[in-house]
Amino acid sequence: MTPHTAPGAARADAVACTGLTYAFGDHNAVDGLDLTVRQGEVFGLLGPNGAGKTTAIRCITTLLPVPAGMVRVFGHDTAGDRMAVRRLLGYVPQQLSADAGLTGRENVALFARVFDVTRAERAERVTQALAAVDLADAADRLAATYSGGMVRRLELAQALVSAPRLLILDEPTIGLDPIARTGVWEHIGAVREATGMTVLVTTHSMDEADQYCDRVALMHRGRIRALGTPAELRAGLGARRSAAGEAQDAPPTLEDVFRDVAGSGLDDEAGDFRDVRSTRRTARRVG
Numbered sequence: 306m307t308p309h310t311a312p313g314a315a316r317a318d319a320v321a322c323t324g325l326t327y328a329f330g331d332h333n334a335v336d337g338l339d340l341t342v343r344q345g346e347v348f349g350l351l352g353p354n355g356a357g358k359t360t361a362i363r364c365i366t367t368l369l370p371v372p373a374g375m376v377r378v379f380g381h382d383t384a385g386d387r388m389a390v391r392r393l394l395g396y397v398p399q400q401l402s403a404d405a406g407l408t409g410r411e412n413v414a415l416f417a418r419v420f421d422v423t424r425a426e427r428a429e430r431v432t433q434a435l436a437a438v439d440l441a442d443a444a445d446r447l448a449a450t451y452s453g454g455m456v457r458r459l460e461l462a463q464a465l466v467s468a469p470r471l472l473i474l475d476e477p478t479i480g481l482d483p484i485a486r487t488g489v490w491e492h493i494g495a496v497r498e499a500t501g502m503t504v505l506v507t508t509h510s511m512d513e514a515d516q517y518c519d520r521v522a523l524m525h526r527g528r529i530r531a532l533g534t535p536a537e538l539r540a541g542l543g544a545r546r547s548a549a550g551e552a553q554d555a556p557p558t559l560e561d562v563f564r565d566v567a568g569s570g571l572d573d574e575a576g577d578f579r580d581v582r583s584t585r586r587t588a589r590r591v592g
């Protein structure tokens with residue numbers, strides 16, 4: 306057994322949340338969340354603004370404590386075994402994590418040091434991580450000269466340099482143009498193919514979730530309201546509509562499933578405020 310292996314970890318799910326609850330004041334941002342991410346899958350956590358996705362992810366990454374319930378990562382309890390969990394994770398947060406005043410290589414090298422990549426392996430691992438996201442040629446340029454898509458790929462390289470078994474990405478393609486979005490997903494897919502790494506991603510893009518995720522969970526008001534492969538969720542809504550005798554012009558999309566699950570709550574929480582927040586975040590990221 307390696308030092309990073311918990312008893313039974315070979316069979317353990319990549320992530321297992323049971324009854325996870327996290328409150329800000331008297332508001333339960335995460336409210337009894339049960340969630341399982343299987344080893345090797347790309348799992349999409351979807352939900353409107355304020356659903357509790359980022360809070361749940363912060364608990365899984367050990368950035369927030371778990372006040373109620375339990376979170377295990379490859380069998381390790383985040384409460385008791387925080388450092389072991391951190392060694393297994395790569396995390397790309399919503400906020401900018403690259404330093405514009407450093408080159409791409411320096412940014413990735415910084416993460417290699419922080420995440421305990423041994424000195425002997427460091428240079429090689431940094432080069433490999435940059436190559437994996439197609440930044441080999443730009444590695445020695447200042448990150449300040451990178452496009453938004455390149456910055457996101459650089460952040461991906463930062464998270465990959467420690468060879469994580471679980472990569473967690475919080476809205477990885479927000480603010481990117483369609484070509485850059487595809488690039489980010491293709492690089493995630495290629496690394497996963499090569500390493501068998503598990504991927505947990507939050508996104509507001511139903512199209513991307515449909516295309517790139519093996520399974521998705523729709524989260525609303527702190528809990529999972531629907532779970533399955535995108536095809537299962539779409540087919541389930543189609544069947545419910547047929548059973549209810551509803552006319553259907555076209556097969557349901559994942560967006561339709563999302564609206565069906567979140568219902569009127571979407572209008573309360575999303576609407577204009579969501580647009581403003583998203584736009585501001587985007588401007589901060591790519592500006």
Ligand SMILES: Nc1ncnc2c1ncn2[C@@H]1O[C@H](COP(=O)(O)OP(=O)(O)OP(=O)(O)O)[C@@H](O)[C@H]1O
Pocket residue numbers: 329334352353354355356357358359360361
């Ligand atoms: N630091 C904080 N202090 C107080 N309330 C917070 C804090 N962070 C989040 N919340 C609240 O907790 C709830 C869940 O927020 P969270 O950011 O987890 O949602 P989310 O699903 O990730 O949303 P988004 O899609 O906008 O990122 C929201 O009601 C939010 O306002």
